[in-house]
Amino acid sequence: MAPSVPAAPSTPSPGIRLASARGRWILLTTVLGSTMALLDSTVVNVALPRIGEDLDADLAVLQWTVNAYMLTLAGLILVGGALGDRFGRRRVFVIGTVWFAAGSLLCGLAPNAGVLIAARALQGVGGALLTPGSLALIQSSLHPDDRARAVGLWSGLGGVGAAVGPFLGGWLVDGPGWRWVFLINVPLAALCVPVALRYVPETRDPQATGRFDVLGATLGALSLGLVTYALIEAYSATGWVAGAAVAGVLLGVAFVLVERRRPNAMLPPSIFASRQFTAVNLVTLAVYAALGGFFFLAVLQLQVVSGYSALAAGAALLPTTVIMLLLSARAGELGERIGPRIPLTVGPLVCAAGMLLMMRAGPSASYGADVLPAMTVLGLGLATLVAPLTSAVLASVDPGRAGLASGINNAAARAAGLLAVAALPLLSGMGPEAYRTPAAFDAAFGWAMVWCAGLLVAGAVLAWATVRRPADLAGAAHPQCRVQCQVTAPPLEPPPDRRPESGA
Known part of the structure; x- marks a missing residue:
């Protein structure tokens, strides 16, 4: 099922004014949520050499440190938006924030490269649930007259996070260590979640009916994952690598065929x-x-x-x-x-x-x-x-x-x-x-x-x-x-x- 337009909240708009205390808390929690995901995409690259040195990892591990997160995020981002429309945008936003923080904690504590890569994949799942809902909460909660200003503030404050992200990542890596690039998300989530639960009203889309395109999402993610594996591990030139490449391409073809036939396609060809x-x-x-x-x-x-x-x-x-x-x-x-x-x-x-x-x-x-x-x-x-x-x-x-x-x-x-x-x-x-x-x-x-x-x-x-x-x-x-x-x-x-x- 595809996500609907976040700006058209299903339930009548609560009409919360941005100037009110509750409106400011709503803005704060959405900024914190989006900043976590944005920081993660800008600070991790800076830490890669130190991660490789500390975990005695080769270049493939560094590639997977980036790509494990991107794989689950890209594969599930449309599903995340649809879940918010169906089951409640605040609920999915909070679940995604907690999931993202748990994945971040596991990344920070990872004893070896395998655990780090798995934790990064879990982070991506949390990001797919969290990220689509950030702006949607503003659109569905605040008074229509205040939304443009709120989006501008959300953008400006998020822009500060984007600008300082690489600098902050470098400072953490050279200071307390690369693990804090991930651990910094935990206190942000600890502030974000209770604020969201207390101040953000729940909204959903009553028109978001029908089944989720679980098959399409699975085929798409598996195809991307297998092709990525084949490219990263190509230097080993084993039968597993060739098999993964072929399987990834075939699953990609299957994804296209499935999406053409499903009424609730995640990626409708129309x-x-x-x-x-x-x-x-x-x-x-x-x-x-x-x-x-x-x-x-x-x-x-x-x-x-x-x-x-x-x-x-x-x-x-x-x-x-x-x-x-x-x-x-x-x-x-x-x-x-x-x-x-x-x-x-x-x-x-x-x-x-x-x-x-x-x-x-x-x-x-x-x-x-x-x-x-x-x-x-x-x-x-x-x-x-x-x-x-x-x-x-x-x-x-x-x-x-x-x-x-x-x-x-x-x-x-x-x-x-x-x-x-x-x-x-x-x-x-x-x-x-x-x-x-x-x-x-x-x-x-x-x-x-x-x-x-x-x-x-x-x-x-x-x-x-x-x-x-x-x-x-x-x-x-x-x-x-x-x-x-x-x-x-x-x-x-x-x-x-x-x-x-x-x-x-």
Whole structure:
């Protein structure tokens, strides 16, 4: 079953005013919830070299540390939104927060790589339950007149978390240790859950009926998991790896066939009848594959090859996020005026230039001369493309399917990043022990940046050839684009619904 638009709460809106004490508590708990998931996606990469050293792990373990989380999150995010609509958004949000915190605690206490990877997968399940509900709680709880301001505050406060995430991760790794990158989520959840239970009203969608597409979700997740395993373990060249690759492809075919026949499909093929929606999602795959691979490898490059500390490597990423926060809203307004085609063509090309500039970050790289220019150019490219991309996704379908379209686009972005983290080391000749040898890693990193730039150029060409101005770009400058369009994935929620609601 697909998630419905969060902005159309099922029960009459409680109409809680943001200026009231209860309204402020609602805003606080939604910010805490989204910040946990956002921090996790920005701080873990910084800790990877220290995790590998402490657990005596090879590159495959570092890939799985990232991908185990992304796999379950991408595979279940649509189900998480549907569960909230059916059983109550607050209930699923709280369950997801507790689940995420439990997974984080297990990550922080993991005695070996196997436990860490399993715990990361559990974290992803919690994230799939928690993340779709964060903005939905604002939309379904607060008075309609206050929602736009609340979303703006949610975006701004979340943006602070996004900006300090890599810096905080580096500080934790160099200070109390990499385990605190995960353990920090526990006190955040301990504050978030009681606030949600006490102050957030329960809402659900009475139209959310029918069976869940459990078969579709299972087939999709298994297909992604097996293909990811085959790519990460390809260097072993065993029969198991070949079998996993074949099985993953066959399960992917089965997923498509099942979704075409099920009335309650998680990924209904009819939504792809919009050529604009299909085109923008293909651009999303190219762009976020490049971004996922870049941010996985860049912090490793800075620490392994350039000799940066974890704190310095995390701080090196700050310019990209700051530029995103400052310019994304303006880029959204520009995209609304001129259409998405030019931003979705120019933005990836600028990002590609930034990634090629990052090849200068070799041994003893100077931050001002070698790293900062790359991060600045990358930030400008991202600020140019992310808000128009999201707007084009939402404008390419009927308003009633905005929640489904946003969820599919988000899942596509995360799946692209997942596959890129698995495939890039293989494509660039980065062996299992490469990150222990600076010279070998540096050489492979250069080829990886070429691959990433190539993906972005392909995305730009695709956008120029296929993307056209939709008839309705009403969702162009969403305030949430300033945060959720960061460097990890597009927004998880559609824009605030402007339809009148009962009880308002």
